[in-house]
Structures are given as structure tokens and as C-alpha cells.
Amino acid sequence: xxxxxxxxxxxxxxxxxxxxxxxxxxxxxxxxxxxxxxxxxxxxxxxxxxxxxxxxxxxxxxxxxxxxxxxxxxxxxxxxxxxxxxxxxxxxxxxxxxxxxxxxxxxxxxxxxxxxxxxxxxxxxxxxxxxxxxxxxxxxxxxxxxxxxxxxxxxxxxxxxxxxxxxxxxxxxxxxxxxxxxxxxxxxxxxxxxxxxxxxxxxxxxxxxxxxxxxxxxxxxxxxxxxxxxxxxxxxxxxxxxxxxxxxxxxxxxxxxxxxxxxxxxxxxxxxxxxxxxxxx
Amino acid sequence: xxxxxxxxxxxxxxxxxxxxxxxxxxxxxxxxxxxxxxxxxxxxxxxxxxxxxxxxxxxxxxxxxxxxxxxxxxxxxxxxxxxxxxxxxxxxxxxxxxxxxxxxxxxxxxxxxxxxxxxxxxxxxxxxxxxxxxxxxxxxxxxxxxxxxxxxxxxxxxxxxxxxxxxxxxxxxxxxxxxxxxxxxxxxxxxxxxxxxxxxxxxxxxxxxxxxxxxxxxxxxxxxxxxxxxxxxxxxxxxxxxxxxxxxxxxxxxxxxxxxxxxxxxxxxxxxxxxxxxxxxxxxxxxxxxxxxxxx
Numbered sequence: 001x002x003x004x005x006x007x008x009x010x011x012x013x014x015x016x017x018x019x020x021x022x023x024x025x026x027x028x029x030x031x032x033x034x035x036x037x038x039x040x041x042x043x044x045x046x047x048x049x050x051x052x053x054x055x056x057x058x059x060x061x062x063x064x065x066x067x068x069x070x071x072x073x074x075x076x077x078x079x080x081x082x083x084x085x086x087x088x089x090x091x092x093x094x095x096x097x098x099x100x101x102x103x104x105x106x107x108x109x110x111x112x113x114x115x116x117x118x119x120x121x122x123x124x125x126x127x128x129x130x131x132x133x134x135x136x137x138x139x140x141x142x143x144x145x146x147x148x149x150x151x152x153x154x155x156x157x158x159x160x161x162x163x164x165x166x167x168x169x170x171x172x173x174x175x176x177x178x179x180x181x182x183x184x185x186x187x188x189x190x191x192x193x194x195x196x197x198x199x200x201x202x203x204x205x206x207x208x209x210x211x212x213x214x215x216x217x218x219x220x221x222x223x224x225x226x227x228x229x230x231x232x233x234x235x236x237x238x239x240x241x242x243x244x245x246x247x248x249x250x251x252x253x254x255x256x257x258x259x260x261x262x263x264x265x266x267x268x269x270x271x272x273x274x275x276x277x278x279x280x281x
Numbered sequence: 282x283x284x285x286x287x288x289x290x291x292x293x294x295x296x297x298x299x300x301x302x303x304x305x306x307x308x309x310x311x312x313x314x315x316x317x318x319x320x321x322x323x324x325x326x327x328x329x330x331x332x333x334x335x336x337x338x339x340x341x342x343x344x345x346x347x348x349x350x351x352x353x354x355x356x357x358x359x360x361x362x363x364x365x366x367x368x369x370x371x372x373x374x375x376x377x378x379x380x381x382x383x384x385x386x387x388x389x390x391x392x393x394x395x396x397x398x399x400x401x402x403x404x405x406x407x408x409x410x411x412x413x414x415x416x417x418x419x420x421x422x423x424x425x426x427x428x429x430x431x432x433x434x435x436x437x438x439x440x441x442x443x444x445x446x447x448x449x450x451x452x453x454x455x456x457x458x459x460x461x462x463x464x465x466x467x468x469x470x471x472x473x474x475x476x477x478x479x480x481x482x483x484x485x486x487x488x489x490x491x492x493x494x495x496x497x498x499x500x501x502x503x504x505x506x507x508x509x510x511x512x513x514x515x516x517x518x519x520x521x522x523x524x525x526x527x528x529x530x531x532x533x534x535x536x537x538x539x540x541x542x543x544x545x546x547x548x549x550x551x552x553x554x555x556x557x558x559x560x561x562x563x564x565x566x567x568x569x570x571x572x573x574x575x576x577x
Contacts, residue, residue, distance in 0.1 A: 002384065002385070005381055005385075005386075006381055006382060008381075009377060009378035009381045009382070010378075012370070012374065012377075012378060013367055013370070013378060016367070016369055016370050016374070017369055018369070097365050098361070098363065098364075098365030099365045099366070099367060101331060101361060101365065102361070102364065102365060102366070102379060102423070103379070103382060104329070104330070104331050105329050105331070105354070105357070105358075105359040105361075105433075106354065106379070106382045106383045106427075107350075107351045107352070107353075107354040107355040107357075107383055107384075108351065108382045108383070109350075109351055113382075276333075278292075278326065278331065278332040278333060279326065279331040279332065280322060280323065280326050280331070280332060
């Protein structure tokens with residue numbers, strides 16, 4: 001109970017800061033831009049493409065499919081920037097500003113301080129993904145109406161799926177968003193880990209993004225294709241398998257066990273560093 | 282109440298604490314004096330478990346900070362020189378978050394405390410709009426709300442205006458009288474220490490060079506500035522009165538010296554006396570001399 005109350009305080013700190021909302025605002029603008037481009041420019045081209053490939057037009061041009069594109073394309077690269085920014089700040093900024101001394105002067109263990117902070121950034125990450133999904137879907141509904149199912153096409157992951165039934169399509173997309181949220185927690189954990197080191201908040205965010213993007217670039221090098229499984233970003237992209245008609249659960253579970261293990265390892269490493277640090281003016 | 286035993290600490294190979302020990306009794310206001318970098322803040326950091334001790338131990342009411350920091354710190358409230366709050370939140374929200382980390386935040390008690398520190402009108406405002414004095418009052422409120430038995434103050438009056446300093450001093454003395462609060466006061470402002478503390482220790486280059494009551498640190502021996510010629514004769518006469526000339530030219534005589542007798546003797550010896558000014562020796566003078574004497 002006390003932990004939950006303390007977590008409430010941590011969330012209050014996080015969500016009272018203006019910079020926490022930068023990502024939300026940018027994504028709203030981005031979603032609106034993407035949809036208006038779709039309506040103004042893209043729709044006709046895609047409908048022609050759909051007809052040529054015998055894909056029902058109402059599937060391709062539906063609000064659910066648009067939500068999938070918005071989430072799939074924007075979250076991975078753009079979202080990771082905001083997760084790294086917020087999680088890189090969460091410990092390092094308080095240390096830099098001196099707040100951490102006020103916190104550590106209290107009868108609370110460092111492990112608990114970190115658990116509270118980690119829980120807060122994980123909640124931020126998940127709610128952010130939900131926010132992007134909900135607002136993306138809301139805007140798509142306004143722009144395209146409620147009709148149509150879901151069309152998934154991801155050549156990199158060899159996925160092609162069609163869900164004409166709207167309820168099933170919605171459920172699949174919701175599941176996908178949940179797994180995507182879990183994937184994005186890895187970026188948050190990276191930022192959190194670097195935030196526990198004796199470095200500036202901006203440096204923690206940059207380090208986390210560097211690791212993330214280096215992994216992403218390596219994963220896409222042609223001669224490393226057969227070793228994709230060892231890259232974090234490939235494992236993170238496995239969320240999309242949940243949208244496949246026959247979900248390869250063994251692969252999905254394996255990837256998420258690895259990602260969870262990575263999250264836990266990053267937390268423990270961060271805690272070990274944080275525990276050994278001296279906090280002075 | 283607080284027992285600091287043989288604390289040692291090294292930063293990057295440099296030994297900043299070399300076996301510092303002192304005891305603070307319940308209800309006592311104890312001053313830790315020393316210049317910047319002497320090791321005062323490191324000592325406080327170790328007491329608060331923010332800095333790992335290289336050796337030695339700190340006991341708060343018999344509980345070891347090194348072995349059980351959570352239990353030991355339940356009895357402690359701390360205020361730092363520049364208390365860092367969450368500037369983007371109100372004073373009230375800051376209290377809620379910080380006090381909540383110590384356990385339960387009780388609104389009624391918090392309202393009383395806010396009133397007591399004189400922040401009722403501004404507690405709902407963002408901390409970024411607070412003056413330094415208001416921040417210190419908020420710091421006091423957050424430190425006192427969990428009802429600690431010992432208060433650690435790390436240069437709390439630095440940067441405050443004279444009114445703020447007096448308010449703070451009176452508040453702390455009032456706390457001791459009212460609750461029997463034990464206070465460890467870390468400062469380089471000697472006048473503050475003189476007015477607040479019962480006992481002091483002087484720490485210099487990581488070593489405790491003096492410990493005793495504040496009034497023992499004061500020096501009541503007469504100090505005089507004497508401008509006279511010839512200086513040799515002045516020296517002879519002053520020597521007869523067991524006077525010692527200091528490096529800054531002042532003469533210090535034993536406590537029982539009768540200054541009128543000294544003047545008579547100087548005139549009788551043919552000394553041409555241009556100036557004889559009695560000087561009050563500040564605690565600062567004594568502190569500087571004392572620490573130097575003990576070091577060499």
C-alpha cells in the first residue's frame with residue numbers, strides 16, 4: 001500500500017513535468033499529418049495498388065489499418081526517442097538537480113527508490129503506446145469512418161494477414177499494441193540503466209539511443225541477416241507476429257522472455273551502480 | 282543520540298576523513314565547524330548513508346547507519362544548504378512526495394507544520410517562485426513532518442538574509458526547548474554556531490582538531506592594539522606583564538591583567554604611547570588560531 005502511494009508520488013513528479021508531454025504532443029501532430037497525407041495523397045495510390053493485388057479496398061483503407069501503420073511505423077523509431085529521453089532523465093536529472101539527496105536522506109532503501117522510478121517509467125511507456133493507439137484510432141475513425149477490417153503486410157517479417165471481421169481485427173490490433181508496449185520497455189530499460197550511472201541526463205538518453213540505433217543498423221546489414229535473432233531490435237519487432245493469422249507463439253514467447261530478461265538485467269546492473277555511488281553536493 | 286566513530290573516507294586516493302569521532306547527546310545542539318573542504322559535508326553524508334564510509338561507524342540511537350540505514354534514518358530529518366525541491370511542483374505537492382517516502386503523509390499535521398513555518402499563503406504556489414528563505418522553510422517542514430528525533434543541518438543559513446537567519450536560529454532553538462530535539466549543525470558561520478550550539482568540534486583537513494563547549498572556545502584574555510615607541514621598551518614592559526605579541530601585531534595578556542597598570546608602567550618607562558585600543562577577540566579569531574595551533 002505504501003509502495004503504491006509512493007509510486008503515485010513518483011508518477012505525479014513525472015507527469016507534472018512539461019517535457020514529459022513533448023512526445024504526446026509530437027505524436028498527436030504526427031498522427032494528424034500522417035492521416036491528412038493519407039487522405040489527400042496516399043489513399044488513391046494505395047487503393048489502386050490494392051486492386052492490382054486483389055486486396056479488398058475497404059480493408060486497406062480502413063481506420064484499423066491506418067492505426068496499424070501509424071503505430072508500426074512511428075512508434076519504433078520516433079517513440080524510442082521519447083522513451084530514452086524520459087527514462088534517461090528519471091534518475092540522472094534528480095541526481096544532477098540535487099533532489100536525490102533530499103530523497104536519500106529519508107528512511108528508504110536505494111533499491112526501493114529505483115523500483116519506484118523504474119515502475120513509473122514503465123507505466124509511462126505503456127500508457128504512451130496506448131495513447132498513440134487510441135488517438136491514432138480516434139483520428140482514423142474521424143478521417144475514414146468505422147467501416148473495414150485490418151490488412152497487415154510486413155515484408156521484413158514475412159507477414160501478410162487479412163482480417164475482414166472488424167471485431168477480430170480490433171482484438172488483434174489491441175494484442176499487437178500490448179506486445180509493442182512490452183517491446184518498447186527495452187528502450188526505457190536502456191535509458192534507465194544509463195541514468196543510474198554518474199553521467200548527465202542528456203548523456204544517458206543519447207547512450208540509450210546509440211545502443212538502440214546501433215543494434216538496429218547492425219540488424220539490417222545484409223550479411224548479418226542469418227544472425228538476426230541476436231539483435232535486441234529484431235526481438236522487439238516480434239510484436240508484429242501477434243498479428244499473423246497463426247501466431248507463432250513459441251517464437252513470440254521466446255523473444256519476450258529474452259526481452260524481459262534483458263530488462264531485469266539492465267535494472268539490476270543499474271541498481272548495482274547506483275548502490276555503490278556516493279551522493280555529495 | 283548520535284555517535285560518530287573513527288570515520289574514514291578517501292575520494293580518488295585522497296583521504297578526506299582521517300578517523301573523525303564525536304558524540305552528540307540527546308537534546309544537544311552540536312556544531313561541526315570547519316572551512317570548505319574540511320570534511321564536514323562528507324561526515325554528514327556518511328551519517329545520512331549517502332556516502333559510504335571507508336572505515337568507522339555511525340550509530341543513531343544505538344542503530345548502526347552502515348548496517349541498518351533504513352531503521353537508523355527513521356529518527357533523522359535533514360536540511361541542506363540549498364534544498365533542491367521539484368521546482369515545477371507546488372510546495373504542498375513537494376511535501377506530499379517527500380514526506381510520503383518516509384511513510385504516511387498526514388494532511389492535518391502537514392497543514393499545522395506549514396502554518397508553523399509561515400508558508401500557509403504560498404504553499405500552493407510553484408516552488409520555482411519561492412525565495413531562498415521560503416525554500417529553507419519548506420525544507421524545515423519536510424524534515425520535521427516525520428517527527429524526527431535528530432535534525433541534521435548542513436549549512437542551512439548560507440545565503441539567507443539577516444532576518445531569515447534570526448528566524449531560522451530561533452526556530453531551531455525553539456525546537457530543542459519544545460521537543461528536546463537533538464541537532465547537528467554543520468557550518469562555517471561561526472557567529473551562528475556561537476549563538477546556537479552547546480558544544481562544537483572543529484574539523485580540519487579531515488581531522489578533528491578541537492572538541493568542547495562553545496564558551497571554552499571563546500577567549501576572554503585582554504587583547505590590545507598598542508602603537509608606541511620605542512618598540513623595544515614596549516616589548517620589555519609588555520613582557521613583564523606576560524604579554525604575547527601575535528602575528529598580526531596584537532598583544533594578548535593574561536586574563537587577570539589590569540590594563541590601567543600596564544598603561545602606567547608604559548608611561549613610567551618612557552614609552553611614547555600613540556594608541557592603545559582594546560580589541561574583542563571574535564570566535565573566528567580563536568577558531569583560526571586554535572585550528573592552526575592544533576595542526577602544527
